[in-house]
Amino acid sequence: MTWLVPLPVVMPLLGAALTLVIVRRPAIQRAVSLFVLATTLAAAVTLLVTTIDGPQVVAVGGWAAPLGIVLVADQLAALMVVVSSAVTLCVLVYSIGQGVADGNMGAPVSVYHPTYLILTAGVTNAFLAGDLFNLYVGFEILLAASYVLITIGGTEGRIRDGTTYVVVSLLSSVIFLIGIGLAYAATGTLNLAQLAGRLDALPDSLRLVLQSMLLLAFCIKAAVFPLSAWLPDSYPTAIAPVTAVFAGLLTKVGVYAIIRTETLLFPGGPGLDILLVAALATMLVGILGAVAQSDIKRLLSFTLVSHIGYMLFGIGLASAAGLAGAIFYVVHHIVVQTTLFLAAGLIERRGGTTSLERLGGLARLAPLLGILFFIPALNLAGIPPFSGFLGKLGLLQAGVDDGGVLAWLLVGGGVVTSLLTLYAVARVWSLAFWRTPHADPPDESPETRLGDPPGATDPADAPRKSTAVSAPAGPRMPPLMVAATLALVVIGVGLTVVAGPLFDISADAAAQLLDRQPYVRAVFPDGAP
Amino acid sequence: VSPNVLLVIAVGVLFACGVTLLLERTLTRVILGVTLLGNGTNLLILLGGGYGGPPIVGVTPEPEMSDPLAQAMILTAIVITLGMTAFLLAMAYRSWVLTGHDEVQDDIEDRRIMLRAERDQGIEAQDDTNGDDTGLDTADEPATHNDRASR
Numbered sequence: 318m319t320w321l322v323p324l325p326v327v328m329p330l331l332g333a334a335l336t337l338v339i340v341r342r343p344a345i346q347r348a349v350s351l352f353v354l355a356t357t358l359a360a361a362v363t364l365l366v367t368t369i370d371g372p373q374v375v376a377v378g379g380w381a382a383p384l385g386i387v388l389v390a391d392q393l394a395a396l397m398v399v400v401s402s403a404v405t406l407c408v409l410v411y412s413i414g415q416g417v418a419d420g421n422m423g424a425p426v427s428v429y430h431p432t433y434l435i436l437t438a439g440v441t442n443a444f445l446a447g448d449l450f451n452l453y454v455g456f457e458i459l460l461a462a463s464y465v466l467i468t469i470g471g472t473e474g475r476i477r478d479g480t481t482y483v484v485v486s487l488l489s490s491v492i493f494l495i496g497i498g499l500a501y502a503a504t505g506t507l508n509l510a511q512l513a514g515r516l517d518a519l520p521d522s523l524r525l526v527l528q529s530m531l532l533l534a535f536c537i538k539a540a541v542f543p544l545s546a547w548l549p550d551s552y553p554t555a556i557a558p559v560t561a562v563f564a565g566l567l568t569k570v571g572v573y574a575i576i577r578t579e580t581l582l583f584p585g586g587p588g589l590d591i592l593l594v595a596a597l598a599t600m601l602v603g604i605l606g607a608v609a610q611s612d613i614k615r616l617l618s619f620t621l622v623s624h625i626g627y628m629l630f631g632i633g634l635a636s637a638a639g640l641a642g643a644i645f646y647v648v649h650h651i652v653v654q655t656t657l658f659l660a661a662g663l664i665e666r667r668g669g670t671t672s673l674e675r676l677g678g679l680a681r682l683a684p685l686l687g688i689l690f691f692i693p694a695l696n697l698a699g700i701p702p703f704s705g706f707l708g709k710l711g712l713l714q715a716g717v718d719d720g721g722v723l724a725w726l727l728v729g730g731g732v733v734t735s736l737l738t739l740y741a742v743a744r745v746w747s748l749a750f751w752r753t754p755h756a757d758p759p760d761e762s763p764e765t766r767l768g769d770p771p772g773a774t775d776p777a778d779a780p781r782k783s784t785a786v787s788a789p790a791g792p793r794m795p796p797l798m799v800a801a802t803l804a805l806v807v808i809g810v811g812l813t814v815v816a817g818p819l820f821d822i823s824a825d826a827a828a829q830l831l832d833r834q835p836y837v838r839a840v841f842p843d844g845a846p
Numbered sequence: 847v848s849p850n851v852l853l854v855i856a857v858g859v860l861f862a863c864g865v866t867l868l869l870e871r872t873l874t875r876v877i878l879g880v881t882l883l884g885n886g887t888n889l890l891i892l893l894g895g896g897y898g899g900p901p902i903v904g905v906t907p908e909p910e911m912s913d914p915l916a917q918a919m920i921l922t923a924i925v926i927t928l929g930m931t932a933f934l935l936a937m938a939y940r941s942w943v944l945t946g947h948d949e950v951q952d953d954i955e956d957r958r959i960m961l962r963a964e965r966d967q968g969i970e971a972q973d974d975t976n977g978d979d980t981g982l983d984t985a986d987e988p989a990t991h992n993d994r995a996s997r
Contacts (some may be wrong), residue, residue, distance in 0.1 A: 450919055457926050464933055473944045476937060480950050482872060483937065487880050487930055488868065494887045494923060501916065502894030 318367045321389045322375040324360040325398050325441040328353050332454045333434035340427045347413050349507035350430045354409055354437065358402040361441075365395040365822075372829075372839035374447065383508055384842050389447035391836055392826035393644060397444045397573055404565050404655050407805045411659055412558035414797025422788045429469065436462035436562070443570045447840060449497050449507040452574060456493065456538070460486050463567060466559045467551065474554045482551035489537035496530030503527065510840035513581050513833055524745040528583045532575065532592075539571030541629060542599035545622045549606065552621075553614035553671075557662025560614065564621050565655030569647055572628045576643065580830040581633055592633035593723045600626030600727075600734040606700050607741045613671040616745060620697065620738055621654055627734075630727050631712050634719050640827035642711035645820055649696075649812055656693040658803040663689065663794055663802060664749065673745065677754035686794065687750050689802050694746065696809050704812035709735055711820065853893050860886030873938040873948035877931060884927035888920045 326360045331835025332353030367373055372391035376382060390398070412429070446452040464486070468479035503523055504515040516524060533544075540548040546660055548568070552560050579588070603623025610616035628650070631643025661671055666682050680687040696703035709731060716728040810820065812831045829835045837845055860882050867879030895916025899906035938948040 450922075452865075454922065454926075461926075461929060464930075468937065468940075471944075473941075476941050476944065477950065480937060480941070483930075484868075484876055484880075484950075485933060487934075488883075490926075491880070491883045491887055495890060496892050496917075498887060498891040501891065501919075686925070790891050 318363070319373050319375050321360055321364045321367065322373050322388050322445065323377065324439050325357050325364070325402065326388070326445060327488070328360070329434040329438035329441070331619075333431040333438065336430040336434060337428075337465070337512075340431075343427065346427070346430050350409055351406075351413075353434060355400065357437070357441070358399070358406055360799075361395065361398040361402045364390055365399050366393050368395040369825075372836055374839050383506060383511055383846055386451050386495045387447035387508065387510075387840055388445045388451075389509070389836065390445055391790040391829055392822060393573075393576065393830060393837070394444045396644070396648065396822060396826060397569070398441050400651050401435070401440050401444070401569075403808060404805070405433075405440075405562060405563045407801045407808075408558045408562045408565075408655065408659070409433065410563070410804070411662075411798050411801035412556075414735060414795045414799075414801060415558065415662070419520060428465065432462045432465045432469075433562075435459075436466065436742050438741040440566050440570055444573060447509055449500060449512065452577075453490070453493055453497060456574075457490060458571070459567065459570065460490065463563060467555045467563070469559065471703065478551040478554040481547055481671035485537065485547040488672075489534045492530060492537070492805065493534035496527060496534060497535050499530060503843060509577070509581055510837040513574050513837055514845045515778060516582055525587065528578075528586055528588050531578050532581075532588055535571045535574045535578070536595070537571075539575060539625055539629075540599075540622050541595050541624070541625060542602050543595070545603065547602055548622055549615055549618035552618045553612065557659065557665065561658035561662065564618070564658050565651045567664065568621065568625060569651050572625065572643075572647055574631075575629070575755060576632055576640070577828070579635070580640070581833055581836060584831070584833065585635060588634050589635050590723060592629050593727060596626045596633055597723075597727050597730045598626075599623065599629060600730050604734045604737040604741065608737055608744075610741075611673045613664060613676075613745055613749065614658070615671065616673075616701065616741060617654070617657050617661060620657075623734055623738070624654070624697070625648055627709065627712055627731060631715060633727075634715050634724060635831075636715055637824065637827050637831055638715035638718055639712065640830055641820065641824040642708060643716050644823040644826055645704075645711055645816075646708040648819065648823075651706045652805060652809045653693045653696050653705065654660060656802060656809055657690070657697065659798075659802045660686070660693065660731050660803060663798060666798075668749070668795055672749040676749040677752050678750075680750035683794065685799065687808055689799070690750070691746065692806050693809055694742035698742055699735045700739070702813055704809065704816060707813065707816050707820070850893060850897055853889055857886050857889045857893070860889065871949045873934065873941060873950065877934045877938065880934065880975070881927070881931055884923065884931075889921055891916050891920050 328702075332349055336349050339345050339349070348640065354684045364373065368390055369392070372389055373395075374390075375388045377386045380386070412433075416429075436459050439455050439457070439462060441455075442458060443452055443455030446455050464479065464483050467482055468475050500512065500516075503519060504512055506512055506515060516527070519527075537544045537547075552563055555563070577587075577594075579592070598771060601624050603619050603626065605622075607616050607619035607623060610619060624646075627646050628643045631641075631646065633639070633739040663686055664676070664679065667686055668679055670676060692703075696705045699705040699709045713728050713731055716724040716731070864879045864881075864886060866885035867875045870876060870879070895913035896913035899910050899915070901911040901914035941948040951972065
């Protein structure tokens with residue numbers, strides 16, 4: 318069944334080429350994108366089933382491992398591919414719903430489908446890469462697509478925030494590339510399985526240099542605290558489906574890269590304590606930022622940063638339980654954070670804004686929207702019985718088992734962060750949904766003037782922003798957008814139902830990661846050269 | 847050995863210039879910085895591949911060849927840097943068309959927090975004198991004024 322391995326990368330790439338050719342036939346374009354992502358999801362699920370027997374390896378182009386490039390699907394990679402395909406499919410449906418409703422399937426947005434598919438291919442390529450340089454190429458593919466998506470439409474706000482995003486991403490890519498260059502100079506290989514053996518033979522100081530270069534690059538991409546300032550500044554301006562898919566997937570690719578390199582290449586190094594400290598800082602600083610926000614999208618961006626800390630916590634513990642918790646949490650967080658951003662997009666559409674100072678009374682206006690926001694919000698905050706609670710519980714247990722001072726600090730930090738997350742989302746709930754709407758919304762609050770500099774209002778957003786919240790009849794929510802969000806809410810709740818098997822898979826994946834040998838043996842059946 | 851030392855110095859100079867330019871606010875200078883950093887990295891990888899003759903069978907005996915894999919990676923990196931530079935240039939141009947400059951200005955969030963702090967101080971001052979909550983409107987005035995002035 319190894320022919321399945323390259324499918325999640327190749328299918329979206331072919332789909333991107335096809336949608337680019339038929340750029341003038343939006344209906345066929347949509348059908349092709351949907352078909353491609355649906356088959357990718359099917360292939361990914363089958364792949365996950367086959368990896369239970371052991372990692373699946375494909376040498377691309379028939380060139381054997383140390384010289385050629387390999388794609389490796391172990392349980393972790395396959396699980397990530399499954400979740401990311403499911404999420405990208407739902408977001409695609411959402412964006413089709415939005416496009417159909419706005420009637421803007423015309424010229425500039427026709428690049429949306431090819432770019433979106435290339436983004437998917439980049440994400441899956443990064444997950445499946447068995448080679449450090451191929452991982453870099455995967456990152457570049459998804460970043461190049463994300464540059465286009467984040468600035469789509471080319472309005473002033475998006476160009477401004479896109480500049481921050483692009484420059485920071487380019488810097489992290491350069492750091493990654495330098496790390497690759499140094500690793501190659503030191504070991505003479507970039508194949509992950511071969512690196513694992515050769516890095517062990519290097520002196521500790523050199524290993525530390527390589528580890529910190531790679532960790533630095535991945536931490537920028539994953540938005541770990543001292544390197545996270547770019548994220549809340551650049552994500553909220555993009556269109557809702559783009560923000561949602563970025564929030565769900567892009568930072569998690571960074572987290573995945575951290576998991577892969579920390580377990581396979583640098584197990585048990587001195588970097589782990591630094592990771593734990595960074596995890597604590599990321600959790601607390603992120604969530605304090607979220608509490609201070611008055612805009613739903615910015616608030617959600619800060620919770621995104623904050624919850625990256627939970628995953629780092631599990632990685633930093635480097636125990637089987639900690640890693641299993643981290644993997645489970647990644648899966649949970651991809652789904653829930655994407656759902657929340659999609660719901661925020663619906664709020665913007667229904668209420669005319671995402672500013673908490675102007676919204677109000679949405680629960681009466683759109684009860685369904687209330688449910689779509691409320692369930693994932695509780696899930697994110699970690700209320701039992703949702704998967705957020707189970708993931709946090711797993712991580713906290715792993716922390717208690719570890720018993721170190723740092724681990725206990727992180728357990729405390731995790732509980733505080735969870736409570737503050739509940740406070741932040743409850744604030745959104747009571748301000749946007751629960752309270753009675755303003756009779757006379759302040760039309761020109763200083764916030765809006767800052768957000769949209771005078772004389773340069775975003776033409777796409779201008780009519781929506783001027784819609785007064787007090788007017789009861791906002792635009793209806795397109796059914797396709799609601800359906801896509803609802804599907805993700807259901808998947809998020811479904812994670813609770815399948816939590817047992819999912820935790821088993823996570824634990825298996827974690828055990829494989831810590832053992833390292835299954836991965837190496839899968840690539841080199843006769844031992845690494 | 848001497849060509850390698852020269853290359854090492856070149857890598858250092860390229861990185862230093864690249865980082866300096868990257869810290870500028872104007873996007874065009876940032877683009878130049880990124881280009882220099884990219885080239886520095888490519889040289890670094892070339893150095894990692896070792897010094898030797900052209901890696902062509904029949905031209906150079908095998909033990910004297912330089913590492914072709916490093917060169918292949920540089921080629922890929924060059925292509926990627928080229929694409930990214932093109933995108934950055936397009937963005938700088940778009941920014942210039944829209945606003946007349948390509949500077950990334952102050953962080954909006956920083957300014958928002960400053961504004962809010964000023965407003966809160968204004969409310970407190972009003973509370974001290976008037977003791978009612980109509981201070982909000984008057985407190986907006988100086989804040990807005992400052993914002994315009996700093997622009």
